[in-house]
Amino acid sequence: MAKAKIAVNGYGTIGKRVADAVKAQDDMEVVGVSKTKPNYEASVAHRLGYDIYTLAENVEAFEKAGMPAAGTIEEMLEKSDLVVDCTPGGIGEKNKPMYEKVGIKAIWQGGESHTISDFSFNAESNYEQAVGRDLTRVVSCNTTALCRAISAIDRELEVNKVRVSLTRRAVDPNEIKKGPVDAIVLNPVKLPSHHGPDVRSVLPHINITTAATKVPTTLMHVHTVNMDVNKDCTAEDVKNIFGSQSRIRLIGDGITSTAEIIEYARDIGRPRHDMWELCIWSESITVTEKELYFFHAVHQESIVVPENVDAIRAMMELESDGSKSIEKTNKAIGLSNK
Ligand SMILES: NC(=O)C1=CN([C@@H]2O[C@H](COP(=O)(O)OP(=O)(O)OC[C@H]3O[C@@H](n4cnc5c(N)ncnc54)[C@H](OP(=O)(O)O)[C@@H]3O)[C@@H](O)[C@H]2O)C=CC1
Ligand SMILES: O=C(OP(=O)(O)O)[C@H](O)COP(=O)(O)O
Structure with a gap:
C-alpha cells in the first residue's frame, strides 16, 4: 500500500x-x-x-x-x-x-x-x-493527559465526577521572551480553566471541573486529580488499571519531582528527553469510599x-x-x- x-x-x-x-x-x-x-x-x-x-x-x-x-x-x-x-x-x-x-x-x-x-x-x-x-x-497536552487517565478509569470503574488542580509550566525550555519568572499566576482566575470543557469535547459524559495556575518552570505540568467512581475499588485496583495502559507510566523509585522524571527520560535515552507517557505517581494513588486521588506529570512537549x-x-x-x-x-x- x-x-x-x-x-x-x-x-x-x-x-x-x-x-x-x-x-x-x-x-x-x-x-x-x-x-x-x-x-x-x-x-x-x-x-x-x-x-x-x-x-x-x-x-x-x-x-x-x-x-x-x-x-x-x-x-x-x-x-x-x-x-x-x-x-x-x-x-x-x-x-x-x-x-x-x-x-x-x-x-x-x-x-x-x-x-x-x-x-x-x-x-x-x-x-x-x-x-x-x-x-x-x-x-492539548493537559487535556490529553486527563483523557488518558479518565478513559482508563471510566472503562473499568465508571467515572462519576472529576476535580483537578493543574500546576502548569510557564513556557517551553526554548522560549526566552515569556514568563512568569517570579510569580504564581492564576491562569485563569475564574473557574473552570479551558481543560475541563476541553476534556468534555472528547468525553462529553464526564462531569469535570479544572482550575489552573502557572509557575516558573519549563519541564512539565503537574495535576492533582480527585475522581469519584461508581464501583468499589482499592488503590491496588487503580494501579493495575493504570499499569495496563501503554501510554501511562507508573512513577516510583524515589522520584518526587518533574526534574527527576526528565533526568530519567535522559537516562533511558529518549530523544530530546521526551516522555510521551502520562506519568502517574504510584504511591500517590489513594482511594477512600469510591473517591480516588493521585498526582500525575505531563511532558507538554511530547505527550x-x-x-x-x-x-x-x-x-x-x-x-x-x-x-x-x-x-x-x-x-x-x-x-x-x-
Ligand atoms: N508547546 C507545547 O507545550 C504544546 C503546544 N500545543 C499546541 O501545538 C501548537 C503549536 O505549538 P508549539 O509547537 O508550541 O509552537 P511553536 O511556537 O514552538 O512552533 C510553531 C511553529 O510554527 C511556525 N509558524 C509560525 N507561523 C507560521 C505560519 N504562518 N505558517 C507556517 N508556520 C508558521 C513557526 O516557525 P518560525 O519559528 O519559523 O516562525 C514554528 O516552527 C499550538 O496550537 C499549541 O497550543 C499542544 C500541546 C503542547
Ligand atoms: O497545550 C498546552 O497547554 P494547555 O493544555 O494548558 O493548553 C501547552 O503546554 C501549551 O500551553 P501554553 O499556551 O501555555 O504555551
Whole structure:
C-alpha cells in the first residue's frame, strides 16, 4: 500500500516531534515541513533531510541564508494527502481556508478551538470516531493527559465526577521572551480553566471541573486529580488499571519531582528527553469510599505526539482498530513504559 503523504505546517516544539514520529512509521511519510524564519531549527531540519517550505514572501530569505526552500507552503500542501498544522495557537484557524482551497485533510492542535473541526481527538478515548474524517483537532497536552487517565478509569470503574488542580509550566525550555519568572499566576482566575470543557469535547459524559495556575518552570505540568467512581475499588485496583495502559507510566523509585522524571527520560535515552507517557505517581494513588486521588506529570512537549500519528492513521483509514494503531505507533517511535 502507498504511504500516506503528510505535510507538517509549523516546525516548532510540536511540529519537529510530529515530523520525526511520522518519519518513523512504515505507512506514512513526511512530504515537507514549514518554517517562516531560516533560523537554527530550519538549519537542523535541513540537516535531518526534511524539505522545508515557507511563506511565498520568505522564499528569498531562506535562499539568502543558504538553506533554499523547496517551495511555498501551498506547494507542499498540493503534494500531500493530509496536513498536520503545528503553527502557534490562532494561526491554524487562519490557515483553514488554504487547506479547504487545496482540498486536503487537516489536523490541528490544542491551541485552536474545538469548533475548528467540530471533533476533538484522543486515541484512547475516541479513535474509532476519527476513522475517515477530514478534519480533527488533537487536544492539548493537559487535556490529553486527563483523557488518558479518565478513559482508563471510566472503562473499568465508571467515572462519576472529576476535580483537578493543574500546576502548569510557564513556557517551553526554548522560549526566552515569556514568563512568569517570579510569580504564581492564576491562569485563569475564574473557574473552570479551558481543560475541563476541553476534556468534555472528547468525553462529553464526564462531569469535570479544572482550575489552573502557572509557575516558573519549563519541564512539565503537574495535576492533582480527585475522581469519584461508581464501583468499589482499592488503590491496588487503580494501579493495575493504570499499569495496563501503554501510554501511562507508573512513577516510583524515589522520584518526587518533574526534574527527576526528565533526568530519567535522559537516562533511558529518549530523544530530546521526551516522555510521551502520562506519568502517574504510584504511591500517590489513594482511594477512600469510591473517591480516588493521585498526582500525575505531563511532558507538554511530547505527550500529544503519538496522538497525532494515530489521528493521521485513523483519518487516512490505514487502521480501523485504535488499539492496533496505538501499538504500531508506540513500537515505531520506541515508546515502551517497561
Ligand atoms: N508547546 C507545547 O507545550 C504544546 C503546544 N500545543 C499546541 O501545538 C501548537 C503549536 O505549538 P508549539 O509547537 O508550541 O509552537 P511553536 O511556537 O514552538 O512552533 C510553531 C511553529 O510554527 C511556525 N509558524 C509560525 N507561523 C507560521 C505560519 N504562518 N505558517 C507556517 N508556520 C508558521 C513557526 O516557525 P518560525 O519559528 O519559523 O516562525 C514554528 O516552527 C499550538 O496550537 C499549541 O497550543 C499542544 C500541546 C503542547
Ligand atoms: O497545550 C498546552 O497547554 P494547555 O493544555 O494548558 O493548553 C501547552 O503546554 C501549551 O500551553 P501554553 O499556551 O501555555 O504555551
